[in-house]
Amino acid sequence: MKDYPAQLEKLRKDAAECALIRDLATEPAKRELFDRLANHLTVLADQVETAMLERKTGTRPPDSMRHAVMDLMPAAISRQRTSIGPFAYWVARIYGPK
Template sequence: MKDMQAQAEKLRAEAAECALIRDLATAPHKRELFDRLAEHLNTLAGEVEKAIANRTETRA
């Protein structure tokens, strides 16, 4: 379970980095790319967190 939480945190950190790059990018296509990457990584982190919650609920 701890490894899953660590992966979710890593995905959130990577999403934050992508958002920072997006904010600093001057080229529109790079802003779009890093915006999509940030959204995708946040979605993945959310899915991992849902899996953790479901696993916790089934054990309770």
Template sequence: MKDMRTQAEKLRTDAAECALIRDLATDTKKRDLFTRLADHLNALAAEVERAIEQSEGRDPATQ
């Protein structure tokens, strides 16, 4: 379980870094790319966190 939490944390960190790059980018295409990357990484982190909650017997939909 600890490994999954570490992975979720890494995904969130990577998403934040992509968002930072996006904010600093001057090129529109690069901004769009890093926006999509940040969104995708956040979605992956949410899926991992949901899996953790389910494996612990908690229903994430009720929280």
């Protein structure tokens, strides 16, 4: 797919922006929120990169590598399918109704 590199770049940029906001935040709640967002976007970018490599080489990475990435994501999130983007999903999940 031609849009994989563009999506990968966008995820990496979004993760970097969240990390920057986290570093500048003075409130602990905001710092935690943007830390979680940065970590989640980084995991998503790693998954896109893994998918790109799988497609390019026709092989899958070792299971230990796949499990390491999946362990960073909460199980409910990794199974959830949503039509909104990852950043909007996390913001809605954190600020949405409890």
